[in-house]
Amino acid sequence: MADFSWNVQSPLQQALVPGRHGGAGTQVGVTLEEVRGVSLVQVMARRGRVAETIKAAKKLFSVEPPDTPRAVSGRNATLIWSGPDQFMVLSARQTGDQFAKLTAGFAGVASLSDQSDGRCLIRIAGSGARQALAKFSSLDLHDSVFPAGAAATTAVDHTAVNFWREPGSVDENAVFNMLVFTSFADSLWHTILDSCLEYGVQASVAHAA
Amino acid sequence: MRIACPFCGERENGEFTYLGDASPKRPNFAVDGGESPERVEDAFYDYVYLRDNVAGVMREYWYHGGGCRSWLVAERNTVTHEFISVTAAPGAGAASAVRAGE
Numbered sequence: 001m002a003d004f005s006w007n008v009q010s011p012l013q014q015a016l017v018p019g020r021h022g023g024a025g026t027q028v029g030v031t032l033e034e035v036r037g038v039s040l041v042q043v044m045a046r047r048g049r050v051a052e053t054i055k056a057a058k059k060l061f062s063v064e065p066p067d068t069p070r071a072v073s074g075r076n077a078t079l080i081w082s083g084p085d086q087f088m089v090l091s092a093r094q095t096g097d098q099f100a101k102l103t104a105g106f107a108g109v110a111s112l113s114d115q116s117d118g119r120c121l122i123r124i125a126g127s128g129a130r131q132a133l134a135k136f137s138s139l140d141l142h143d144s145v146f147p148a149g150a151a152a153t154t155a156v157d158h159t160a161v162n163f164w165r166e167p168g169s170v171d172e173n174a175v176f177n178m179l180v181f182t183s184f185a186d187s188l189w190h191t192i193l194d195s196c197l198e199y200g201v202q203a204s205v206a207h208a209a
Numbered sequence: 210m211r212i213a214c215p216f217c218g219e220r221e222n223g224e225f226t227y228l229g230d231a232s233p234k235r236p237n238f239a240v241d242g243g244e245s246p247e248r249v250e251d252a253f254y255d256y257v258y259l260r261d262n263v264a265g266v267m268r269e270y271w272y273h274g275g276g277c278r279s280w281l282v283a284e285r286n287t288v289t290h291e292f293i294s295v296t297a298a299p300g301a302g303a304a305s306a307v308r309a310g311e
Contacts, residue, residue, distance in 0.1 A: 048304075069218070083302075084297070085303035152276070153278075154224065155275035
């Protein structure tokens with residue numbers, strides 16, 4: 001019997017062509033990155049176990065998970081609000097079973113789901129990023145409304161995404177992150193790239209650190 | 210039209226779906242409580258099928274499927290489309306120990 005071999009492959013294997021695209025001359029108004037090698041876990045507090053979930057998260061990451069649409073940096077992980085009493089844990093993928101460690105940490109108080117291979121992380125930055133994003137997102141991304149660390153679960157191009165601005169990224173160098181379902185990543189990438197082309201795009205693959 | 214989700218803030222209405230009147234309450238009869246079958250049937254017929262066609266302010270269920278995936282209760286003026294208030298439906302999130310609101 002043939003052995004199956006499972007090769008991990010990015011959903012943007014075809015769509016992402018590293019290098020400069022669009023624009024005039026050599027200007028780069030938007031940098032577009034796919035961040036690979038991430039570990040992503042959805043954590044949902046069980047009914048009536050919110051306080052215990054917060055406590056467990058604090059023990060694991062040294063910060064309280066966000067209770068409003070925000071992303072907070074904790075020990076070796078970013079916690080991103082994804083709905084009432086639920087959040088996502090984003091970290092760099094390591095050898096060893098990270099999911100098992102979290103499952104043990106939240107045992108009995110929250111339900112966890114490993115989304116590491118279910119979502120694709122796309123990072124958008126640069127002087128033209130907000131203008132490009134305005135073409136396909138209805139969020140107000142002005143610094144006064146969507147400051148560093150702000151997060152939103154929203155629909156982009158009829159597709160659900162988890163969206164947040166990198167904590168600590170200052171106004172003129174704001175970095176925006178998008179978690180999109182892997183099966184929609186290819187299509188959304190084209191939408192995003194097309195929206196960015198007029199500003200000049202530098203596309204690349206990054207690895208979570 | 211923009212709807213102010215109590216969890217997410219103001220969002221475009223395309224992120225939401227409308228369910229309908231939030232007022233009907235599910236009839237609650239005790240099993241073998243001695244109610245006549247006609248009365249039980251009437252009460253359920255009313256609950257399942259009969260709706261008021263309100264011209265003015267009504268309470269209605271909305272679902273924020275394109276966002277935080279929470280059920281909401283909105284007070285909306287059906288004549289002007291003005292949203293007077295939007296609150297989480299009972300049982301939204303995990304904070305309350307009770308499952309949902311009838």
